[in-house]
Structures are given as structure tokens and as C-alpha cells.
Amino acid sequence: MAYKFTLRGKTYSFKDLKTVLAKATPERSGDALAGIAAEDNKERIAAQYCLSEIPLKAFLDDLLIPYEKDEVTRLIIDDHDTEAFKPISSLTVAEFRDYLLSYEVDGKTLKGLAPGLIPEMVAAVSKIMRNQDLISIASKIEVVTKFRNTIGLKGHFSVRLQPNNPSDDPKGIAASIIDGLMYGCGDAVIGINPATDNPQEVSKLLKQLDDFRQQYEIPTQNCILSHLTTTFEIIDKAPVDLIFQSIGGTEKTNSSFGIDLKLLQEAYEAGKELGRGTIGNQMMYFETGQGSSLSADAHHGVDQQTLEARAYAVARKFDPFLVNTVVGFIGPEYLYDGKQIIRAALEDHFCGKLLGLPMGCDVCYTNHAEADQDDMDSLLTLLGVAGCNYIMGVPGADDIMLNYQSTSFHDAMYLRKVLNKRPAPEFEEWLLKMGIFDDQGNRKELKEQMLKLK
Known part of the structure; x- marks a missing residue:
């Protein structure tokens, strides 16, 4: 599925979900080496805006690596807990960020949510966060x-x-x-x-x-x-x-x-x-x-x-x-x-x-x-x-x-x-x-x- 976002009169097109994710990533020499990074900060910001509007459900349907070709993909999809996912199943990536940062969502809530999350969802939301967001949310979580x-x-x-x-x-x-x-x-x-x-x-x-x-x-x-x-x-x-x-x-x-x-x-x-x-x-x-x-x-x-x-x-x-x-x-x-x-x-x-x-x-x-x-x-x-x-x-x-x-x-x-x-x-x-x-x-x-x- 292709994605588009218009920023200051210019429309940026991304051919699929993995392209949006790659272009939305904060600057990284490895992604540049792979030829998948954003061309400049404008494209990166456009991709981040685009990513923020994508529903979390999309990551369960639009798989980055085909199910039949990769056993890690099969593990991710087969082990996904749909019940644990329900409280956030209607959210977009941006709404998920707001949810995680809210005072009402504590460590106990996040522990219960974990089985309902797949890696692509958490990677996506991290890409539209500041460093302090990453620190604030992680600090809530106790894994013993x-x-x-x-x-x-x-x-x-x-x-x-x-x-x-x-x-x-x-x-x-x-x-x-x-x-x-x-x-x-x-x-x-x-x-x-x-x-x-x-x-x-x-x-x-x-x-x-x-x-x-x-x-x-x-x-x-x-x-x-x-x-x-x-x-x-x-x-x-x-x-x-x-x-x-x-x-x-x-x-x-x-x-x-x-x-x-x-x-x-x-x-x-x-x-x-x-x-x-x-x-x-x-x-x-x-x-x-x-x-x-x-x-x-x-x-x-x-x-x-x-x-x-x-x-x-x-x-x-x-x-x-x-x-x-x-x-x-x-x-x-x-x-x-x-x-x-x-x-x-x-x-x-x-x-x-x-x-x-x-x-x-x-x-x-x-x-x-x-x-x-x-x-x-x-x-x-x-x-x-x-x-x-x-x-x-x-x-x-x-x-x-x-x-x-x-x-x-x-x-x-x-x-x-x-x-x-x-x-x-x-x-x-x-x-x-x-x-x-x-x-x-x-x-x-x-x-x-x-x-x-x-």
C-alpha cells in the first residue's frame, strides 16, 4: 500500500509501509548506507507526519517482511495477543504516543499491554518521539x-x-x-x-x-x-x-x-x-x-x-x-x-x-x-x-x-x-x-x- 503526505505544498509519496518507517527514522548512517534513509530533513518530517496518522492495526496487515519468507515475521504474528491489543486497537501511531505519555497509563498498564504489541508498532511510535518521551515512558516500566x-x-x-x-x-x-x-x-x-x-x-x-x-x-x-x-x-x-x-x-x-x-x-x-x-x-x-x-x-x-x-x-x-x-x-x-x-x-x-x-x-x-x-x-x-x-x-x-x-x-x-x-x-x-x-x-x-x- 502506498502512502502520501503533503507538507507546505509539496506531496511526498512513500511506496509502502517499510519506506515510511525508514524515511521517518532520525538520521542514521546505516540507513543511508543501505540507501533507504530520507533525502533530507523535509522528507524525514513528512514521513514522520505520515507515520503518525497510520493506524496501529496496519502493522498487523501490511507486513514489512512476508510471512511465508521469514520465521521471525511468523513468530511476531502468531504470538500476537489480540486481547491485550484491544485497548489500543483503534489508535493511530500519534494517538498511541499520547496514550503512552498520559499520566493515567502506568507501569502496570504497560505490562499488561506488552503481549498485544508487535515490534513494528513500538518502533513506529519511537520514531515520532523526542528523547525525553523515550525516557519518560521507559521509566514507568519495571521488568524484573x-x-x-x-x-x-x-x-x-x-x-x-x-x-x-x-x-x-x-x-x-x-x-x-x-x-x-x-x-x-x-x-x-x-x-x-x-x-x-x-x-x-x-x-x-x-x-x-x-x-x-x-x-x-x-x-x-x-x-x-x-x-x-x-x-x-x-x-x-x-x-x-x-x-x-x-x-x-x-x-x-x-x-x-x-x-x-x-x-x-x-x-x-x-x-x-x-x-x-x-x-x-x-x-x-x-x-x-x-x-x-x-x-x-x-x-x-x-x-x-x-x-x-x-x-x-x-x-x-x-x-x-x-x-x-x-x-x-x-x-x-x-x-x-x-x-x-x-x-x-x-x-x-x-x-x-x-x-x-x-x-x-x-x-x-x-x-x-x-x-x-x-x-x-x-x-x-x-x-x-x-x-x-x-x-x-x-x-x-x-x-x-x-x-x-x-x-x-x-x-x-x-x-x-x-x-x-x-x-x-x-x-x-x-x-x-x-x-x-x-x-x-x-x-x-x-x-x-x-x-x-x-
């Missing part, structure tokens, strides 16, 4: 998950302790873990990107982490971010807590990652059988990022932000413990500068939370992007206000294995302090017991505590 501790409670803010090492050196990893724990990091997960996906090496890392966790009775969960097939190979032999996989918003993108929905379902069932959680058993951990479909030539002419939202439908299917948009990792070809990275992260967080996901964000950029740590400080603070569940904690904010810039252990301390946020409750109790924090959330003099963890 449980494994060995509780993540996502209002007033709490968690950190993935990321002790990556370019040679998977056990001593280097241990030093980074101890450093992070001394700053109250690691309640979301202690998660390592392995230098090699070798099953034997991954098993060794898992055992090292699990031995350390048990020795000091740390109420957290571990994860080696190996490929799903590697995890399957060792799942009966190694202490696997969280099951990790990168995912995308199209069948072809997921195929480029070496996975499909069937494999994810098998992993989900295998993880449930392990039963390693103590207070809950949500154990899937997914990472995403705008631009992955374009880089895999799997975007079908759909803009990268809408495809990112579609990845959240894949995540939602498997009741994850953590979801993480690695926002600036792919590079400036997809998100050119600090402004684009900040906007993309707020969109991703908003869309994920609205769809009912426990969203975290790797506040990051590559060294060749037009961004710096001041941009990341701004984004970190905005996400904290928006109610983001967790961020990364990397020694010095510089990942020496993946070669990109992220957030540090000190950054987590800063955010908790200025926004009066606490670690996960169970983890905070452990920090107090170990004498790492005092009851005001302040970090103590740590010489003696570090000797305990040597």
Missing part, C-alpha cells in the same frame, strides 16, 4: 527477572562485570573480577567474551568462575559468551548458568549467526532442565545491536532500528534473564557519532521495555567513531533516569580483548550515587557482609577486603 538474584527492581541498578582478556589468562581474568567486585559490580552477571570458542577452553573458564562464586558465596550468575552450539556441546559437563546468544530481527540475520528459532528453543529447554537458579530460572541472555542485519545483507530494505525491535520479539519468546543492546559496537558505518549512538540506545531501551524485556545497554563506541567518553557519560546518565536494568563494567572502560570503549566500574558507582540506586538486593547484602560497601552504599577502604579475595 530472577536467577540467583533479582534484577530490574525500581531503585536498583545492576552491572555486568566484563573481565575479558585477550588470551583468556586466568590470573588476568581473576584480577579484573576482584577489581569489579570491589566497586559493587557483577550483580547482573560475571560474563566473559572468550578469546576462543574452543569447548575445552570455555569449560575451563566456566569452572574458574563457578569455583570463585562458590568459594565466596556470591549471589550472582556466570556466563561465557560462547556460541550456542559450543554451549550445547559442554552443557552436561560444565557449570553453565546463563545461556548466551546474539540474535537479530530477521531469519536471514539469525542464519548468519548460525542459529534459528528451533535451536533457540532447544537451548531454552536444556537450560530449564539444568535448574541452576536458586530464586528463579530465567537463564537466557541475548545481545543485539542496530546494524547487524545490514552487515549480514539480511535487512530486506527495512530500517535498522525497526529490525532491532524485531530482534526483541525473538528474545521475548524465550523469557530471558538479560537482554543487552550493544549500541555502538558495530561502528560508525551504522551509528556515525555520539548523537546517533545516544538516540539509538534510548530507542532500543524504550522498545525493549515496552515489549516486556529486561533491557540493559552496553554504552559503547569504537575508536573510529565520532564519539568520546563525554558522550557515553551523557548516555549512561540518561539510561539511568530511564530505568535501564544494567550496563557493562569494564576495567578502565577499555575492553582490551574486543578493542572498544565501554563503561567502567567507576561509572557504575557514579550512576548509583547520583541517582540513588542500589545493586540487586541479594548482591547488596553480600557486599555488606564482605565489608565492601557500608549501609549507605558507600565503598569502604578495601585493602583488607582485597586480601580476602586474593
Whole structure:
């Protein structure tokens, strides 16, 4: 179906819904690279006006990627809850924005609405929002998950302790873990990107982490971010807590990652059988990022932000413990500068939370992007206000294995302090017991505590 909108005497024509969505997207280098971005701000504004008048129902009928050609589309449509959709089924995109911003619509209402929303709807409404709208609405939503501790409670803010090492050196990893724990990091997960996906090496890392966790009775969960097939190979032999996989918003993108929905379902069932959680058993951990479909030539002419939202439908299917948009990792070809990275992260967080996901964000950029740590400080603070569940904690904010810039252990301390946020409750109790924090959330003099963890 074609769409038209007249702006100041000029009529803009858009051949289909995915064209409207692409042209309405705030400026993004990846969409320009794909040849689907608006030609200028006038066309972008016209597309946003046009998009604002489209009924939400249209996204259920005018599918961006054909049902018969894409299993992610089939998942989105087949799992749509028509009852949950009823309260907003008569609204346009603009009316949906007003509804979400209204004082009467609270977190409980939005939680009930989530099963009735599909990714294309939430991506669409995000495109006509200001940053403050994205922050305001996301801040209403509490998505709580449980494994060995509780993540996502209002007033709490968690950190993935990321002790990556370019040679998977056990001593280097241990030093980074101890450093992070001394700053109250690691309640979301202690998660390592392995230098090699070798099953034997991954098993060794898992055992090292699990031995350390048990020795000091740390109420957290571990994860080696190996490929799903590697995890399957060792799942009966190694202490696997969280099951990790990168995912995308199209069948072809997921195929480029070496996975499909069937494999994810098998992993989900295998993880449930392990039963390693103590207070809950949500154990899937997914990472995403705008631009992955374009880089895999799997975007079908759909803009990268809408495809990112579609990845959240894949995540939602498997009741994850953590979801993480690695926002600036792919590079400036997809998100050119600090402004684009900040906007993309707020969109991703908003869309994920609205769809009912426990969203975290790797506040990051590559060294060749037009961004710096001041941009990341701004984004970190905005996400904290928006109610983001967790961020990364990397020694010095510089990942020496993946070669990109992220957030540090000190950054987590800063955010908790200025926004009066606490670690996960169970983890905070452990920090107090170990004498790492005092009851005001302040970090103590740590010489003696570090000797305990040597």
C-alpha cells in the first residue's frame, strides 16, 4: 500500500509501509548506507507526519517482511495477543504516543499491554518521539527477572562485570573480577567474551568462575559468551548458568549467526532442565545491536532500528534473564557519532521495555567513531533516569580483548550515587557482609577486603 503526505505544498509519496518507517527514522548512517534513509530533513518530517496518522492495526496487515519468507515475521504474528491489543486497537501511531505519555497509563498498564504489541508498532511510535518521551515512558516500566538474584527492581541498578582478556589468562581474568567486585559490580552477571570458542577452553573458564562464586558465596550468575552450539556441546559437563546468544530481527540475520528459532528453543529447554537458579530460572541472555542485519545483507530494505525491535520479539519468546543492546559496537558505518549512538540506545531501551524485556545497554563506541567518553557519560546518565536494568563494567572502560570503549566500574558507582540506586538486593547484602560497601552504599577502604579475595 502506498502512502502520501503533503507538507507546505509539496506531496511526498512513500511506496509502502517499510519506506515510511525508514524515511521517518532520525538520521542514521546505516540507513543511508543501505540507501533507504530520507533525502533530507523535509522528507524525514513528512514521513514522520505520515507515520503518525497510520493506524496501529496496519502493522498487523501490511507486513514489512512476508510471512511465508521469514520465521521471525511468523513468530511476531502468531504470538500476537489480540486481547491485550484491544485497548489500543483503534489508535493511530500519534494517538498511541499520547496514550503512552498520559499520566493515567502506568507501569502496570504497560505490562499488561506488552503481549498485544508487535515490534513494528513500538518502533513506529519511537520514531515520532523526542528523547525525553523515550525516557519518560521507559521509566514507568519495571521488568524484573530472577536467577540467583533479582534484577530490574525500581531503585536498583545492576552491572555486568566484563573481565575479558585477550588470551583468556586466568590470573588476568581473576584480577579484573576482584577489581569489579570491589566497586559493587557483577550483580547482573560475571560474563566473559572468550578469546576462543574452543569447548575445552570455555569449560575451563566456566569452572574458574563457578569455583570463585562458590568459594565466596556470591549471589550472582556466570556466563561465557560462547556460541550456542559450543554451549550445547559442554552443557552436561560444565557449570553453565546463563545461556548466551546474539540474535537479530530477521531469519536471514539469525542464519548468519548460525542459529534459528528451533535451536533457540532447544537451548531454552536444556537450560530449564539444568535448574541452576536458586530464586528463579530465567537463564537466557541475548545481545543485539542496530546494524547487524545490514552487515549480514539480511535487512530486506527495512530500517535498522525497526529490525532491532524485531530482534526483541525473538528474545521475548524465550523469557530471558538479560537482554543487552550493544549500541555502538558495530561502528560508525551504522551509528556515525555520539548523537546517533545516544538516540539509538534510548530507542532500543524504550522498545525493549515496552515489549516486556529486561533491557540493559552496553554504552559503547569504537575508536573510529565520532564519539568520546563525554558522550557515553551523557548516555549512561540518561539510561539511568530511564530505568535501564544494567550496563557493562569494564576495567578502565577499555575492553582490551574486543578493542572498544565501554563503561567502567567507576561509572557504575557514579550512576548509583547520583541517582540513588542500589545493586540487586541479594548482591547488596553480600557486599555488606564482605565489608565492601557500608549501609549507605558507600565503598569502604578495601585493602583488607582485597586480601580476602586474593
